[in-house]
Amino acid sequence: xxxxxxxxxxxxxxxxxxxxxxxxxxxASLRKIVKNAGTTIGNFYNYYESKEALFVALVEKxxxxxxxxxNGHHAIKKPEINEADKNDIGLIRTIINxxxxxxxxxxxxxxxxxxxxxxxxxxxxxxxxxxxLLEEHFIEHIQEHNANYSNKEMGEILxxxxxxxxxxxxxxxxxxxxRQKLITELIVFYSFGVMALTQ
Amino acid sequence: xxxxxxxxxxxxxxxxxxxxxxxxxxxASLRKIVKNAGTTIGNFYNYYESKEALFVALVEKxxxxxxxxxNGHHAIKKPEINEADKNDIGLIRTIINxxxxxxxxxxxxxxxxxxxxxxxxxxxxxxxxxxxLLEEHFIEHIQEHNANYSNKEMGEILxxxxxxxxxxxxxxxxxxxxRQKLITELIVFYSFGVMALTQ
Amino acid sequence: xxxxxxxxxxxxxxxxxxxxxxxxxxxASLRKIVKNAGTTIGNFYNYYESKEALFVALVEKxxxxxxxxxNGHHAIKKPEINEADKNDIGLIRTIINxxxxxxxxxxxxxxxxxxxxxxxxxxxxxxxxxxxLLEEHFIEHIQEHNANYSNKEMGEILxxxxxxxxxxxxxxxxxxxxRQKLITELIVFYSFGVMALTQ
Amino acid sequence: xxxxxxxxxxxxxxxxxxxxxxxxxxxASLRKIVKNAGTTIGNFYNYYESKEALFVALVEKxxxxxxxxxNGHHAIKKPEINEADKNDIGLIRTIINxxxxxxxxxxxxxxxxxxxxxxxxxxxxxxxxxxxLLEEHFIEHIQEHNANYSNKEMGEILxxxxxxxxxxxxxxxxxxxxRQKLITELIVFYSFGVMALTQ
DNA sequence: GATGAATGAGCTTTCATTCAT
DNA sequence: CATGAATGAAAGCTCATTCAT
Numbered sequence: 103x104x105x106x107x108x109x110x111x112x113x114x115x116x117x118x119x120x121x122x123x124x125x126x127x128x129x130a131s132l133r134k135i136v137k138n139a140g141t142t143i144g145n146f147y148n149y150y151e152s153k154e155a156l157f158v159a160l161v162e163k164x165x166x167x168x169x170x171x172x173n174g175h176h177a178i179k180k181p182e183i184n185e186a187d188k189n190d191i192g193l194i195r196t197i198i199n200x201x202x203x204x205x206x207x208x209x210x211x212x213x214x215x216x217x218x219x220x221x222x223x224x225x226x227x228x229x230x231x232x233x234x235l236l237e238e239h240f241i242e243h244i245q246e247h248n249a250n251y252s253n254k255e256m257g258e259i260l261x262x263x264x265x266x267x268x269x270x271x272x273x274x275x276x277x278x279x280x281r282q283k284l285i286t287e288l289i290v291f292y293s294f295g296v297m298a299l300t301q
Numbered sequence: 302x303x304x305x306x307x308x309x310x311x312x313x314x315x316x317x318x319x320x321x322x323x324x325x326x327x328x329a330s331l332r333k334i335v336k337n338a339g340t341t342i343g344n345f346y347n348y349y350e351s352k353e354a355l356f357v358a359l360v361e362k363x364x365x366x367x368x369x370x371x372n373g374h375h376a377i378k379k380p381e382i383n384e385a386d387k388n389d390i391g392l393i394r395t396i397i398n399x400x401x402x403x404x405x406x407x408x409x410x411x412x413x414x415x416x417x418x419x420x421x422x423x424x425x426x427x428x429x430x431x432x433x434l435l436e437e438h439f440i441e442h443i444q445e446h447n448a449n450y451s452n453k454e455m456g457e458i459l460x461x462x463x464x465x466x467x468x469x470x471x472x473x474x475x476x477x478x479x480r481q482k483l484i485t486e487l488i489v490f491y492s493f494g495v496m497a498l499t500q
Numbered sequence: 501x502x503x504x505x506x507x508x509x510x511x512x513x514x515x516x517x518x519x520x521x522x523x524x525x526x527x528a529s530l531r532k533i534v535k536n537a538g539t540t541i542g543n544f545y546n547y548y549e550s551k552e553a554l555f556v557a558l559v560e561k562x563x564x565x566x567x568x569x570x571n572g573h574h575a576i577k578k579p580e581i582n583e584a585d586k587n588d589i590g591l592i593r594t595i596i597n598x599x600x601x602x603x604x605x606x607x608x609x610x611x612x613x614x615x616x617x618x619x620x621x622x623x624x625x626x627x628x629x630x631x632x633l634l635e636e637h638f639i640e641h642i643q644e645h646n647a648n649y650s651n652k653e654m655g656e657i658l659x660x661x662x663x664x665x666x667x668x669x670x671x672x673x674x675x676x677x678x679r680q681k682l683i684t685e686l687i688v689f690y691s692f693g694v695m696a697l698t699q
Numbered sequence: 700x701x702x703x704x705x706x707x708x709x710x711x712x713x714x715x716x717x718x719x720x721x722x723x724x725x726x727a728s729l730r731k732i733v734k735n736a737g738t739t740i741g742n743f744y745n746y747y748e749s750k751e752a753l754f755v756a757l758v759e760k761x762x763x764x765x766x767x768x769x770n771g772h773h774a775i776k777k778p779e780i781n782e783a784d785k786n787d788i789g790l791i792r793t794i795i796n797x798x799x800x801x802x803x804x805x806x807x808x809x810x811x812x813x814x815x816x817x818x819x820x821x822x823x824x825x826x827x828x829x830x831x832l833l834e835e836h837f838i839e840h841i842q843e844h845n846a847n848y849s850n851k852e853m854g855e856i857l858x859x860x861x862x863x864x865x866x867x868x869x870x871x872x873x874x875x876x877x878r879q880k881l882i883t884e885l886i887v888f889y890s891f892g893v894m895a896l897t898q
Numbered sequence: 899g900a901t902g903a904a905t906g907a908g909c910t911t912t913c914a915t916t917c918a919t
Numbered sequence: 920c921a922t923g924a925a926t927g928a929a930a931g932c933t934c935a936t937t938c939a940t
Contacts, residue, residue, distance in 0.1 A: 298493030696891030
């Protein structure tokens with residue numbers, strides 16, 4: 103029956119998400135997932151063809167949405183800030199916060215799966231992909247402020263750190279408003295940090 | 302064959318360090334370690350009494366040195382900077398760089414093992430310990446600048462990020478001078494980021 | 501294949517009982533047990549969660565029944581023998597034999613596992629427990645006959661010996677009537693042996 | 700050097716005896732024996748050609764002495780007791796005690812090794828051998844008292860029990876006098892037990 | 899749709915023994 | 920005389936996956 107099936111599928115997804123988040127893909131135990139979902143190993147394979155397929159089912163939407171985003175289809179328009187306002191941190195905070203609103207709503211915990219728990223899956227390169235994107239972004243900013251800044255290596259380091267802080271916020275805080283507030287702080291922090299570096 | 306002893310011990314340590322760095326303690330395969338070291342499982346136990354003992358052999362010096370450090374025996378004196386110089390980033394950079402000199406020399410790659418690959422070992426709490434220390438440090442700084450800053454959660458987030466950036470530098474760059482330079486940049490970055498947050 | 505389930509479970513229990521009886525718990529090889537049972541190590545763990553759990557499955561009923569017994573729930577009433585009849589061994593034999601009837605029926609070979617093959621399991625103290633009980637019993641008897649008997653050490657020695665004889669009978673003779681007959685002889689033997697000691 | 704060698708040999712024998720007594724031959728660890736003896740695995744094989752040879756070295760004298768004994772070369776003369784005295788237990792005790800004197804002096808703890816710890820060695824049948832001898836002895840006695848006694852199975856059971864009690868005394872009591880006293884009690888116990896059985 | 903039996907490779911660890919030095 | 924490096928088999932246990940029912 104369709105209804106029954108979907109209940110089981112959902113139960114598996116729910117417990118799997120928890121297990122993958124805690125242990126990562128490789129260390130997650132399929133046995134424990136299905137047990138906690140109230141079904142059996144055998145039945146699991148009626149719903150998903152492998153442990154990997156289960157992981158894919160959890161993150162593919164998140165992944166595709168993200169790829170769509172970075173391909174510019176839903177690009178977050180860059181907020182324009184007058185040169186005069188660039189030192190008014192309160193104002194900048196407000197603007198960032200506003201621009202983050204839609205973005206944060208869309209974030210789900212599965213983003214964490216994609217970034218931090220995907221080793222051993224087809225998505226294991228996603229983290230690197232995002233780091234590269236962020237790195238480009240940081241380097242752009244750095245160039246903008248000071249084309250002579252010599253520590254190009256900082257681009258990648260900051261990118262990795264930023265992503266770490268970002269997923270850390272998602273792991274620890276589940277309420278949209280708090281996430282939005284903290285990500286805003288993070289962006290402020292990185293903006294001024296980068297400015298300092300390049301002075 | 303006993304002449305080879307130290308060679309084998311070294312070979313095991315070398316391949317183990319690599320395997321632990323790549324997979325973490327729990328996921329590292331002793332079989333692979335000894336195979337890559339050119340010996341056998343049975344022989345491994347002539348050198349180390351367990352997988353855990355092997356890990357301990359790799360990191361205990363590093364750990365003890367670190368604990369000694371944070372207990373203040375070789376405390377890094379806080380550089381004194383005149384109020385007037387606080388905005389002279391070039392000067393600050395020079396001072397930090399100078400103060401880092403001895404510290405960076407002491408850093409080995411095994412610090413990464415301690416922080417990022419020690420789950421399942423007696424050292425698994427070291428990362429949290431360091432994050433707590435850094436968090437205190439960040440919160441102090443934040444308080445200093447602005448006792449009313451409300452996003453206390455940022456203390457832990459920044460702490461975790463900083464440690465991530467720090468070990469990332471160690472993972473990617475092996476030369477002392479480059480490490481010293483990049484860690485300096487990291488500290489500059491965090492100092493001004495924190496200042497921005499609290500304005 | 502799931503129809504076979506109980507067959508396999510039984511096969512494992514059967515071969516395990518044999519192996520445990522021959523080698524004891526610690527020295528029994530799970531690989532040999534499952535091989536003789538016609539299955540594999542991996543499959544074994546679909547039936548029992550550990551080697552220990554397998555042993556427990558074999559003896560827990562026996563153990564619980566025994567504990568119930570010594571807690572007096574089904575206490576064997578002490579046969580009353582007239583002072584005048586105390587030297588009529590034929591009569592005593594008949595009485596003991598009668599009183600043993602229900603007790604012997606309940607005995608299974610797994611009692612041997614409990615007593616002689618349980619080192620390394622949660623039941624490893626059962627033998628000592630029984631020896632202590634028997635020792636108390638023997639000491640009581642000795643006191644009754646001769647409160648001045650000085651070789652108190654004999655209590656424990658006789659207790660251990662008696663239990664040895666008892667399990668030996670179980671090991672060698674499988675028919676209820678024969679067991680009943682031999683245990684009767686054993687009790688007669690000990691009764692008069694104790695009387696002789698204390699004269 | 701001869702002296703040095705014998706020290707090592709003795710050290711190995713001493714620790715081996717302890718380990719074999721505690722764990723039995725199969726479960727004894729050669730590594731632990733040599734470690735406790737203050738030498739190394741490699742050196743062990745300069746003294747004994749195998750774990751088995753070590754065991755043999757411990758018990759062969761004891762075994763040969765015992766075989767010599769049962770072959771009648773040093774037969775313990777059967778004490779002659781007048782028919783009239785057969786019920787004077789005090790007297791019987793004295794006589795047995797006297798006859799045991801030389802025998803008990805000769806007993807060493809290695810007899811326990813031979814009987815209870817020799818599984819896996821060439822001596823593993825010794826226990827059965829002795830049980831057979833004792834069985835014959837008991838059956839003889841039984842026949843003597845009552846040729847019609849029907850429970851012939853008791854011969855083997857009593858034999859096994861007796862040996863158990865005997866080695867138990869050796870395990871628990873190390874002083875010659877106490878051993879002598881308790882073995883006397885044991886013999887008295889069995890003598891009158893057998894008499895009771897056959898009445 | 900659901901069950902769980904079955905498989906085989908993997909894990910870390912212990913062992914007695916051999917032998918080059 | 921002594922050392923301990925080396926081996927290979929065995930131990931109990933976990934795993935993802937397959938498939939008969």
